[in-house]
Amino acid sequence: MIELRHVTKRYGAVEAVHDLSFRAPEGQIVGLLGQNGAGKTTTLNMLTGYFPPTSGQVLVDGMDMLYEPRACKRCIGYLPEKPPLYDEMTVRAYLAFVCELKEVQRKAIPGHIREIMDTCGLTEVAERLVGHLSKGYRQRVGVAQALCGNPPVIVLDEPTVGLDPKQVVEIRELMRELGKTHTVLFSSHLLSEIQQLCQRVIILHKGKLIREADMAELTDTGETIRLRASIAMKERLLLPALKGLDCVRRVKVLPTQDADTTEVELECTRDGDRGDPQTQLFRLLCGLDAPLRMLTQQRDTLEDVFLRATAESE
Amino acid sequence: MISVWKRELQSYFYTPIGYLFMGVFLALSSVMFYLQILDQRSSDLLTFIGQISYLWMLLCPVLTMRLLAEERQKRTDQLLLTSPVSLTGIVLGKYLAAVTVMVATVLLTMVYALIVAIYGQVYPGELLVGVAGFILQGCAFIALDLFISGCASTPVSAAVMAFGVNFILWILDMVESSVSIKWLSDVLNFFSLYARNEPFLMGQLSFASIGFDVSFAIACLVMTIHALDSRRYRGA
Structure with missing residues (x-):
């Protein structure tokens, strides 16, 4: 579903990601694991088209992000590290805006939003201002906006960082649910989280891919x-x-x-x-x-x- | 583009910015209306428009400061740039939202024309040309300030820089008259948004000035798109 081919990203003289190639197959939960500064966020930003790689290709469903950005972006819902929320809007108005951005049919928007708020547990805060919500709810609104337009691929950047234990469990549960119907790619520096959720793991270290394998294969101890x-x-x-x-x-x-x-x-x-x-x-x-x-x-x-x-x- | 336009327009009135812009504009223009028209027992609306056009320099930065700089500061640009909307659509949507608020405010000032019409004589053609020129000038200023907002990293720095640049454009008029080198004064005169507006204030529908204002705005918008795109490529 998503494929990176020899992707490199340089910020000036600093090389954040070096010659990275991997695939996230359809219908799997894939974890991107690495320490802080390993290049996880940079990788996800390139993969979602926030910025293009210095060299290499990003393919979404076989389409090149550089040449068909709109078609590619239509396939991806992205929750960045910091949820991109407009504090002055209500949750409902914000999600309606995102739906319009993602080209959801105008008539289908109210029903679609209701469904998403239901999935993410936001119904009771629908009319509250985003700026007044607690961190846990903000993160849920962030997940909700990634679901708008029902994209087949959901990309989440460290979705559980900074949440309390109960919220962490809820978000993980939500991700597991999503994994049944979507291709989910998320980054984390928590090994246990990846182990709980993922079918496939990609380990990054200092901008390089050091291991890509199925979870079972990775933790198999042999004889x-x-x-x-x-x-x-x-x-x-x-x-x-x-x-x-x-x-x-x-x-x-x-x-x-x-x-x-x-x-x-x-x-x-x-x-x-x-x-x-x-x-x-x-x-x-x-x-x-x-x-x-x-x-x-x-x-x-x-x-x-x-x-x-x-x-x-x- | 329409969704971005709609959101920005709503956002002007969810936050105090829209009210602030309209309120200050109307308050200052009404003071000038009193001094220029009522106090002088004059019905010369064009001179009045010429005077309130200095408000653009002061107030357009208020309209544009948040548009792009805040997206960058709060990283909400990640939503826009990873959605199926082109950069052109984003910039145009935001630009048109600011222009909409500006035009709405100008339309509100037509109350002044109504007052003059009751007690004196208004020449509709002349007024129309004056207002059209006034709006075009506002469009040019907004485009310029939007470009600056696209380059700045916080709304405050966007506002300060935009005000500085607007001020320089205004000063060009004065510098131009004191420069003795012919070609330099011609160049300076070419870029002055205020000198360009003079034909309108004399009731002339000047196509040269319309052309200038429109191409000035388009150039600024193109530069904005390029500034954002180049930042995207640098990944900063």
Whole structure:
């Protein structure tokens, strides 16, 4: 749906984005991940046609942004980092203006606005001035304006920054909903957010693409799985038994506050002859009469992937 | 373009700017009307129009200061520039909104003509030409100040710079008369928006002046579009 081809952006002597190419396929939620100053906002601004790249191509639905800007812009709803709101207008008047800008049929505008306000939870503030709204509501109006004209692609620049936890959850829920019917591309420096929402991740570092992959592929640990367990038994008695299991390759003891409980991280091979590692561990502990307080499978977090990728690129 | 025009027009009256412009214009022009017409027992509306045309220099920056500079300051230009509207449409919409407020204000001053018509003699043709020239002059000033708003980064700096440039245009008249180099004084005279207005004030429908005002406005609008476009390419 959206494609960048060898895009470079220079601000004078500073190169903000260097030779960036990626695709956001139709119907997916794609996350653009990077630290502050990695070039996320610049990338989104080019992709939405706010400014053109110094070199390279931006394609929307196969059309070139440089040559068919109007057709391309019609396909995209954009919420910039700071929502572009006119404080002196009411929410309804503002959304009506955006609908007109996005060439929504005049007759369809009132119904369309009602629908959008419903989706974004703005109905109760419809007649209030945008300038009087709280930050959370302003952000929602920002999302609402991106939905005007029902564009197939929604681009959001750090949509949850500065919101309180409840609002963050609401906006994420909204994005997940949107992801069912739209192609959503959003940027964030929060790894957990990307991990929760996205099917595909693009990692930027210092203006360069360092990793582009599906979420599943990115956090897949291959043949090893890591288990974290908390067991009510003294470390000295437990460790030899754990090491005796043939699926366990490595045991790492984690600090605990309670001397009678041991917390360990186990690196195991996925499939042994005697069933999966969880079952083997359970049988062992039953035999030892050591109650298992907690057992979780540790996935490779996006943090690990991100830190590894940025370290590799340096 | 129409949606931008409509929003800007509404915005003039959602904020105090529109009322401020109209109020100050009408207050100052009514003082002049009293001094020039009522007090002098005169019905010479053209001289009166000539005098209130100095208000353009003072007040047009008020109309234009927010139009582009505020969009830039508040980053609302991100909405306009990522919408399917051309830069030309945006600039024209904003320009026409300011012109609409200006023309509405001028039409309100026709009350003065009505008062003169009741107590004295008004020559409609003469008045029409005078008002047309007055409006054209306002259009030229607004276009110039819009260009400055497009270059400025905050509304206040836009207003101050616009006022400065307008003032220079006015001073050109005086400088021109004291410059002894013929070609230089000709050049200065060419750019003076006030000297251009003189034929109208004598009741002449001067096509040269109409042509000048219109091309002056178009040139300023084209420069505005280019200024915005070049900033877009620089990505600043």
